[in-house]
Amino acid sequence: MAGHLKLSSILLVAAIALAGCSDDGKKQAGAPGGAGGAKPPSPVSVLAIKKSSAPLTTVLSGRAEAFQSADIRPRVGGIIKDIAFKEGNFVKAGDLLYKIDEDTYRAAVDEAKATLEKSEASVPAAQANLQRYERLANTGASQKEFEDAQTTLLQAKAAVSESRAALQTAQINLDLTEVKAPFDGVTSATNYSIGNVVTASQTESLMTLRKINPIYITLNESSVNLLRLRTAIADGNRKRGSDADTTDIRLTMEDGTEYTHVGKIDMSEMAVSTTTGTVSIRTLFENPDNLILPGMYVRATITVGEEEGYLIPQRAASRNANGDLTAKFVNADSKVETRTFRSSKLSGNSWLVNDGVKDGDQLILDGFQWITDNATVKPVPSEVDSKGFVVTPTPAKTAPDAPKS
The missing domain is CATH 2.40.50.100 (RNA polymerase II/Efflux pump adaptor protein, barrel-sandwich hybrid domain)
Structure with a gap:
């Protein structure tokens, strides 16, 4: 009898334990995101794009060079x-x-001065001698004596000029010390x-003197791309009614910061390098704070014109195996789809496209590398600032309801 009761107690405890496990399993199965539940859509930052007019740009690398440079030598x-x-x-x-020690040069000046004084002193005597022979010309003085007197005067005057030039040379050498x-x-x-x-x-040289305000930035471009660049600049300037000197050029420093001053094209080399196949383009920038130093590496963004289209930030785009631009969008069903753009142009930190997109399309900005096509997502409206960073707008605060009268 005691053994029967003990066995019944064990069976009762086991039944209660099984009932508890069954209830926990039901709760877990019914919990959101559980093993048996549907996974909620992942939130993604999206940008609603629209057509606008944007600048067309090209980026070239280059180095800074002094506006003037001189090796100082004595x-x-x-x-x-x-x-x-x-x-x-x-x-x-x-x-x-x-x-430079000037003692010997000062002595040379003093010597030249003495020689000049000696030469000048001989002129009056030679001139008086010539006048005497002029008076005696009709009283027995020979023609030869008269001509010799003329020659002596001319030689005295020449000696004065020579001494004066020697003094000037000595003074120049003294000044050059x-x-x-x-x-x-x-x-x-x-x-x-x-x-x-x-x-x-x-x-x-004794030292080198460099003028760095303004300063040159020498850019290098292939001869093929240079032709396209010139054509694009000419077309853009014709539309704006300006000339090539007004082409905007902006610099990005070695640390990634933007240089505040805008430059202009100064000249383009009229020869192609036979070793690299590139052409040097010299640009000019103001450098009042001496931030740019000769030899510094920079990247220049040249504005070549304007065009209407849709801007796709570079951070939201990639390239496929064929080199075509690709980006991911959220369609009307909140699902991800990849679009390929056969033609794209650079515009600052973005790509400008015209085909395969329309106003209001939602472009995925972040995390698209880990999102597969047809995946359901939750769009989060966002924006991109001037530096290409994603910014989520702060929702506007609603005004409190007016008190009822």
Whole structure:
């Protein structure tokens, strides 16, 4: 009897446990997102696109070059007596850079002055001698003596001119002992120190002076693309009624920041490199804050015209195996579909297309790499800022209801 009761108790406990498990299974099966339930649609950021007029651009790489650059060399020899500039600082045109010992050159000036005075002193005597022979011409003085007197006077005057030129040369050499800046610019490190001996027009420069405001940016483009670029710029300028000098050129610095000043095309090389097949395009930019330094690498965005179409941000697009532009959209059934664009043009941080899209189409901005076609999603209206980042608009606050009277 006791064994029968014990077996009954065990069976009762087992039945209660099975009933509890059955209830939990039903609850889990009925819970949202459970193993037996349907997975909710994934939210995706979308942009409702519409047709607009947008600039057409092209991006070229290039390097900065000084507007003016000069290797400073001495024009007279001697010992460097003083270095009057601070390396890496800005100087004005005419500022003293180097002072070469001038003692020998000052002595040469004094010697030239004495020679000039001696030459000038001989002129009055030669002139008086000629006048005396003129008076004696009819009283027995020979024609030869008269002509010799004329020659002596001419030689005396020539000696004065020669001495004056020698004095001028000596003075120039004395002045050249002061090596001055030929234009406004920034100095490099000096290659010589006080006490070093230099020679006139030596091979090695004393230092280099560079003018970097304004500054050149030299861009490189293939000869084939250059022809297309020129045609596009010409077409765009004709539509705007402007010339090539008004073509906007904007720079992106090495750290990705945008340069504030807009540049213009200065000149295009009239020859194609035989080694690279590229053409150099020189552009000019204001550089008042000296942010751009010679040798710095930059990317230039050139505006070549305007065109109407639909903008697809670069972050929302990719390329297929054929190189065609692709992007994913959410259709009317909230399902994902991929569209391919055979023709696209660059417009800043976006691609400009015209076929296969219409006003109001919802372009997927984020996460499209992990979303398959025909997947059901939940569109979240978003926007893209000027730098290409996705921004979700903040919903507008509704005004509180007016109190009832």
